[in-house]
Structures are given as structure tokens and as C-alpha cells.
Amino acid sequence: MHLLLLGATGLVGSHVLNLALADPRVSAVTAPTRRPLPERAGLSAPVVDFDNLPQDPSIWAVDAVICALGTTLKTAGSRERFRQVDHDYPLEIARLAKAHGARTFVLNSAKGADVTSLFFYSRVKGETERDILKIGFHRTVVVRPGLIDGPRQEPRPMEHWAGRVLSILDPILPPSIKPNPPHAIARAMLDAAVSTTSGVTIVPSQALL
Template identity: 50%
Template sequence: MHNNNTGKSLLVLGGSGLVGMEILRQALADPHVSRVIAPTRRPLPTAVNHYAHLDNPQVDFDNLPEDADWWHCDAALCALGTTRKHAGSREAFRLVDRGYVSTCARLARRAGTRTFVLNSAVGASPRSGSFYLRVKGEVEQDLSAMDFRSLSLLRPSLLDGARPEDRPGELVGLLVSRTFKPLIPKRLRAVKATDVAAAMLQAALIAPVGRHVIESDAIARRR
């Protein structure tokens, strides 16, 4: 449900994660945004939860409230995701990174939301030999079939930022990326989470018509 005519209403999915939290910070400070809805399993920290125009409903992603009025918004931004290690199995990983994302997108589209922005991954393809990238490609395919007026798929490389949970493998990757940056192709260099969030917010507010893929090396240039 739209708040008023002075700004846009945004649905932020995955608001407790690295990119999602940065989307929230930037969206809540943006004068073009009048309402932000961020459904999460647990309440968001007070650092963002004190804003009057933030709604933070607690939800069970296995049993989402299909008729909630907040599925209808100007744009939905999705940063939902986990890792195989944290999920515990391939099936659990697919449930989050494809199942939850596709279900949320379907409910938003059914409610009348016409713009969707996804934080995907560099190399995402349903034909990838990597299980992780194959699931990312499959969910991109799901969204592309949902008839959004504007669909933006961001494919960042390794994310550079302070995660709320430990990911030792990513820390090693970041160290290598920073040390050998001049030798690494631009599309594979680490990209700042703040830049990914800014590019996602820009895509949501501009809402370019059609399906748009934004590769990692183009994300920082959009700032």
C-alpha cells in the first residue's frame, strides 16, 4: 500500500544481511522514499528501526502472509541469500536463494508491484557447473518469467563489507582481491556492499522498463 504521493514505497527483502542493511540505511535517508517495509525473521537493530517510515513485520518465510498489504509497493529490492555452509545442505540453500526469493517476487507481483531488483552473483547461469551459480541463474530465470515492468539483476563479485556473520572463506578472498587487485579482471574484483546497495536503490527508484543485467564492474560506475 502506498503511503502518499510524495515519495516511493519500497519493500526490502533480506534487510538483516550485509547488502540488505545498507539498502535500508540508504533508502531511509533518501528524500524520494516515503515508506520502507522490511519483513524479517527477527526485529531489526535500533540503528535503523527507529525511523517512523520503516515497517519491520516479523515473518516466517516458510509461511508468508500472502494477503499483507505491504506486498503492494512501488518497488521490491531483494538481498535474500545464504551460503551452503550456513544453510546446511543443498536443498536448504536452494529453498532460501531460489524458493524464498521466487515466492516473495510472486506475491509482490500478484499484489501489483511492477518493479523488482535482485542482488544475484557474477557468473549466475542456470547452466553453470557451480551449484551456487546455477541456483542464482535459476532464480533469475524465475523472475524473468513474472512479467515485471522493470526487472534489474545485479551480479556483484565478492562483496566487500562487514557482514553480521562470519564467512572465513570470503575474508580470505577479500584479502587476495585487495592484494592482487591490479591483476584481477574488473568484473571479478571485490565490490563494496555500499555500492551494490546504491545501485539497487537507483534501479528501484528509476525503474527502467525491461530486463536489465548489471555486471559487477558496472556497479561502482553507477554511483
């Protein structure tokens, strides 16, 4: 299987990349990024401008797409930019991949994603899910982690302290509110991408422990 991986430099995406390159079910990984990645066997990492995506079939002609793209409002700098990264980029790439034969799309979304949410973050996540589903892949999987427990390149103080508190309380927490480790999310996404089943699957946070 040839995978297209979006967000390979992020917390979850980097775990997906390591797992995919070590997985005998995966023959090749294409991971378009803004900055160069180190060369690794089985990896093609073209540097692209996400605001002006190339139409080159060698990038988009894959079997399955794993999307771990995402940012924060603080990092994005505006609601418009956040929506562009978390909604517009995944949607445009999904259309390109579908047009070039991809049959599966796996999206890393978020717990609480809902197009009717009063919270901007959750509403955009819900809109992304909705619009990806409309494209009509043979198989679409939406993974909805809660708080992701792990070190990030960009500082997220509130998430950091929330993660520490939840880690202390972990033995008594119900599965639905436990932090999700990035390697568990990555494993679920990769397994979903290589599956041969069809239809739509939603993976809740309690399944990502």
C-alpha cells in the same frame, strides 16, 4: 515510492535500508524479517515466517521490490535449504508483490549465475534469475556482484582471505575481478528500484565499484 526490502539484516540489505530511509524519492520501506528491527521513521518491519508467508496486502502492496536475500551452503546446512532461501523465498515473494501491484523487481544475484553451471551455487542463482524474469514485472533488474568486500554477521573465512588478497592487488586488477563494496551494490539496487524505465537490465560486477 514504497519499497519492499528483503534481506534487510544482511550485508548488502542493511546498506540498502540505510540509503532508502535517507532518500527523498522513497516514501516508505517495508522490510519483513525473521527477527525484529529497531524502529525507524519510514520503516515498517513485520516479523514473518518465510516458510509460511502471510497474505496481508499491507506487506506486499508496494511499488518496487529489492531482494538481497541470500545464504551460504554452510549456513543453510543442505542444498535443499540453500535453494529454499536463495530461490523459493524470492520467487514466492515476487509473485505476491506482483499480484498486489508491484511493477519493479531488483534482484541481488551473483557473477557467474547460469542455469547450466556445473556449480550448484551458480546454477541456483541462474534459476532464480530465470524464474523471476518469467513473472513479468514492468522492470526487472539483476545485479551480479562478484566477491563482496565487507564484514558479515556469519563468518566466511575463504571470502575474508580472498578479499584481503584482492584488496592488496586492487591497483593492478582489471575491473571485472575487483571486489565489490556493499555500499556500491546497494546504491545500484536502490537507483534501479526508483527508475521509471522498463524492461530487463543486467548489472555486471565491474559496474559495482
